[in-house]
Amino acid sequence: MKTFRIMLKSELKLSLRGIDMIIFAICMPIVVIIIIGIIYGDTPAFDGAEYTYLEPSFSAVATIAICAGGVMGLPLVISDYRHKKILKRFKVTPSSPLMILAVQVVIYALYSITSLVFVYTVARLFFGYQLNGSWFQFLGGYLLVILSMFSIGVLVGGLAPNIKIASVITSVLYFPMLIFSGATLPYEAMPTALQKVANILPLTQGIKLLKAASLGLPIESVIFPIMVMILFAIICISVSIRFFKWE
Amino acid sequence: METTINVKQLSKTYDGILAVDNVNISVARGTVFGLLGANGAGKSTIIECILGTKRQDSGEVSILGMNPQRERKKLFEKVGVQFQEANYQENIRVGELCEVTESLYKTTIDYKVLLKQFGLSEKSKSLVNELSSGQRQRLFIILALIPNPEIVFLDELTTGLDSKARRDVWNFLSYLKKQGLTILLTSHFMDEIEALCDEICILKQGKTVFYGNVNEAILASPFEKLEDAYLWYTEEFENENI
Known part of the structure; x- marks a missing residue:
């Protein structure tokens, strides 16, 4: 436990010195939520909707950090x-490489949670956002999204033969996911054809899950996204355990 | 005398090429053992097979009577390792790297004492990246010594050090040897081998071409200096192959 604590402290310092996660996981979601808040603030999500544009967007923006950490930060490190x-x-050493991987997972989870707190605070203070659904379900969904996104990251990091290929794969995963899953560009604003494509991305399903939880929609409507997220996590984790390369 | 490192009939191939061919090594407690050979002769492969980071094709390895793969956690409480290539995180500071290393072990030597002993006290806050190659080399020796080991493996011990720093490292290792430390090292410097090693093994393309102490190595050759003898051992076998 002492080892874990000291390693966490030191790896966290190294990560903060790297600055890119502060930009992609902390600053960027705040900027996005401010822009959405200013542009769409009180307008309804669609004609006759009971909630504003901002409400579902909150859940989407809250996943930007998970996406940045899971499919970019984690595989690269x-x-x-x-x-x-x-x-x-x-x-x-008497320790194991698993220890340092666990430390990294915790660090990127911390980035995600920090980002969630900031995005919520900004939405709440400046745009009067309120989470109408259940916080309990929302946080449960948030953890599930973290689990499945991070499992993709560990898979890519574990299998990519070198850092160049890893960074190509992370870019291929990160940018489409960031833009088309609804994390930045609202899913509701996409044409139906694009929505169908976006549905393939696991993060799209994760965001649907979080939207439902934050808006207080019935849980039955999100059984499919839950199954997809869990399935993704199981597949990625088992493949990485089986084929992970330490060297 | 108690044997601390025992290697029997070790062989390892890479893609069909024999990198280590039937090598036997036995190192007694409190002695210094040197692995010699040109680059690519198999020194690092042998060290990695002994440490369990590479799996041998055949042969047996034990350190302190333990199997390095099966009893890894217990064994590496007592074994310090300095690899040839430096492996540390970018942007990490000297003190941080030492602190993390210290946290991995149950019993340790205070790294601040070691930093002082190796003249790096003032560098504690510096980035490892910014150290000179000699300073970095000394730091990696320190990391290998932090667990207060019974055995240390030092791959290319003093590469990049100036004469004074090399002498300092030798003196310190001699002192630790007197305290009972067992050392297995590789080196390209024959003066270093003569100053430190009780026994040596000269490798040529994965095969042992000489095994014994430095005097025997010189006596069995037509030369009077270890460097000449070493070249004779390695080149003679090269000529045979042609």
Whole structure:
């Protein structure tokens, strides 16, 4: 436990020194929620909707940090540490490379939660946002989204043969997911054809789940997204456990 | 004398090429053992097979009577390792790297004492990236010593160090040896081998071409200096292959 604490402290410092997660996971969601708030503020989500445009968007924006950490930060750091043989060094200590991976997962989860707190505070203070649904369900869904997004990250980081390929894969995953899953561009505003394509992305399903929880829609409507998220997590985790490369 | 590192008939191939061919090594407690050979002769592969970071094709390895793969956690409380290539996080500071390393072990030597001993006290707040190559090399020796090990593995011990720093490292290792530390090292410097090693093994393309102490190595060759003898051992076998 002492090892974990000291390593978490030091890896967190290193991550903050890297600055990119502060930009992509902390600053960017705040900027996006402010823009959405200013442009659409009180307008209804669609004609005759009972909730404003901002309300479903809150859930979407809250996942930007998960997406940045899970499919960009996490795979890059894993592949970097393997490339630099840091994981190998842990193999010749009483600790294990798993420890440093666990530390990284915790760090990116912390970024996500911090981002959620900031986005909520901004939406609440400046645009009068209120979460009408259940916080309990929302946070449960949030953890599920973290689990499935991070499992993709561990998979990519564990299997990519080098950091160059890892960064190509993360870009291919990150940018489409960020734009088309509804995290930045509202899903509701997309043409139906695009929505169908977007539905393939696991994050789209995650955002649907969070929207339903935050708006207080019935849980039955999101059984499918829940199943998709869980399935993604199971597949990615089992494949990474089976094929993870330490070197 | 108690054997601390025991390697029997170790062989390892990479893509059909024999990198290590039937090598036997036995290192007694409190002695320094040197692995010699040109780049690519198999030194690092042997070290990695001993440490369990690479799996041998055949042969047996034990350290302190333990299997390095099965009893990893217990074994590496007592074993310090310095790999040839530096492996540390970007943007990490000297003190942080030491602190994290210290946290991995149950019993440790205070790293601040080691930093002082190796003349790096003032560098504690510096980025590891910004150290000179000699300073970094000393830092990695410190990391290997932090667990207060019974055995240390030092791959290319003093590469990049200036003469004074090398002497300092030798003196410190000699002191630790007197305290009972067992050392397995690789080096390209014959003066270093002569100053430190009780026994050596000279490798040529994965095969042992000499095994014994430094005097025997010189006596069995037509030369009077270890460097000449070493070149004779490695080149003679090269000529045979042609």
